Amino acid sequence: MxxxxxxxxxxxxxxxxxxxxxxxxxxxxxxxxxxxxxxxxxxxxxxxxxxxxxxxxxxxxxxxxxxxxxxxxxxxxxxxxxxxxxxxxxxxxxxxxxxxxxxxxxxxxxxxxxxxxxxxxxxxxxxxxxxxxxxxxxLEKMLDDAKQWLKKTSESCSVVAVLVATVVFAAAYTVPGGLNTKTGSPVLLTEPIYIVFTVMDIIALATALTSVVLFLSILTSSFKMEEFLHTLPMKLSIGFQLLFFSVTSTTMAFALTIVLTMKSEEMKWTMSLLYMATFFPVTMFIIIQLPLYVELVKNIWSYRSNVFKFLPRGFLALFWKLPSKLLRYRKFV
Structure with missing residues (x-):
């Protein structure tokens, strides 16, 4: 009209x-x-x-x-x-x-x-x-366009998340430096950087799998008009953020692998170039998806006042009473 x-x-x-x-x-x-x-x-x-x-x-x-x-x-x-x-x-x-x-x-x-x-x-x-x-x-046409766009976006992001999870899962068993033939433990286990590599690998796997779950929940939803108000955009926003964290963590884990396996003063400039090349995919990902990323960050920020509504009231009551109980206990001690 x-x-x-x-x-x-x-x-x-x-x-x-x-x-x-x-x-x-x-x-x-x-x-x-x-x-x-x-x-x-x-x-x-x-x-x-x-x-x-x-x-x-x-x-x-x-x-x-x-x-x-x-x-x-x-x-x-x-x-x-x-x-x-x-x-x-x-x-x-x-x-x-x-x-x-x-x-x-x-x-x-x-x-x-x-x-x-x-x-x-x-x-x-x-x-x-x-x-x-x-x-x-x-808004019928906008609803149809929103359904198609959300399905394609969720499918594409799910594929990327599964690939990231596959890579970091394999990296957990093919550790840099190899394994000690006698003890079976990683050779570089005593290196502090190896601990950071392990943490990045775990974070990448956890965030990638969680994002897959969120994107699958979007694909299996009924796509009603009311769901586009809160439910679907929130799932998309959180899933996209987790996917971004998984890609970043995977890149950092790859960079740490290079640090662990290529330690040499003679290769200083080569190492610097390798570090730059490692973070190049993340930089391109941010530049290309920046408009969508900003919108999704704003979307998550708009739900900050509703976070506590998803938690049980008993849990919140226990959370607020716990500090006072600890203070009373200290007084008696």
């Missing part, structure tokens, strides 16, 4: 383009300007929601009197403020991958819905659609 409209007033034009300073100044000088509407009876809140102008929406949200005044208005097509979330003509884009774009749209729907009176959630427009029905209808 196309969203044809004209913005007759400077306030509506500023709201559509996200110029928050002009919006604030106009409302400050002439508060009655918030009642101005377009030819289709759309107010400044409708325009801000349809154009995805978060700053304008947040400013209206912080002014409860204005929000209360505008949130119950319905335009000429029977659209509530929540219906305008389904208008995707002005979607700004800028997100790496259809799955993250869909997640952004779902978050925007939830944010607007939190400000709408519950009664208006069931309001039907002139096409007999509720806001949720209209939203799902307009």
């Amino acid at each position: 196309e969203y044809y409209d004209h913005h007759e007033t400077p306030l509506l034009l500023a709201a559509a383009n996200g110029i928050i300073e002009i919006v604030q100044q106009i409302v400050h000088v002439y508060p009655q300007a918030v009642d101005y509407v377009t030819v289709n009876q759309r107010n400044v809140l409708h325009v801000a929601i349809a154009h995805r102008q978060k700053q304008v929406f947040k400013w209206i949200q912080n002014h409860r009197l204005i929000m209360t005044r505008l949130v119950t208005r319905i335009d000429a097509l029977g659209f509530t403020a929540l219906h305008h979330v389904g208008i995707t003509k002005f979607y700004p884009g800028g997100y790496h991958g259809p799955a993250l774009q869909l997640q952004h749209e779902l978050k925007w729907y939830e944010r607007v819905q939190s400000q709408i009176p519950p009664l208006y959630n069931m309001h039907h427009n002139k096409m007999k659609w509720t806001a949720r029905d209209f939203f799902y209808k307009t």
Whole structure:
């Protein structure tokens, strides 16, 4: 459905383009300007929601009197403020991958819905659609694109993770320097670098296998619209981070192997070139996948406040009470 409209007033034009300073100044000088509407009876809140102008929406949200005044208005097509979330003509884009774009749209729907009176959630427009029905209808193509992109990404990452796990698993049995024929222990066991090599190898194997599990859980999911809000993007974000750590740990383990097996003062420059060549794949991986990597890091960071919700309450209570019990025990001792 196309969203044809004209913005007759400077306030509506500023709201559509996200110029928050002009919006604030106009409302400050002439508060009655918030009642101005377009030819289709759309107010400044409708325009801000349809154009995805978060700053304008947040400013209206912080002014409860204005929000209360505008949130119950319905335009000429029977659209509530929540219906305008389904208008995707002005979607700004800028997100790496259809799955993250869909997640952004779902978050925007939830944010607007939190400000709408519950009664208006069931309001039907002139096409007999509720806001949720209209939203799902307009995002059908984005949902299909998100499914295909997420499946292909998970399959590709799973293949890489399995290859990394295979390499580091084999490296655990073909240790650098070989084994002592009498004791069966590694020859370089007393070297401090060998301990670091072992730790890197274990980290690479653990992170690679864990990422495989997460990517397989994505491939076996039902790919419902609601799952793209939290579940699937979180699995993708964590799985991609673990895959990145496994590749980095594998590269570091390879570099440590070179250090252990090629110790020589005469090969100093050769060693330096080998170190640079070792970290070249990781550097290229970061450069090529940087946009996606940044988006996924932001995605994980957005869930930081929900981490403790996944833990049992009894465990959290024990965790908080344990320090006080230790302090009491020390006093008695």
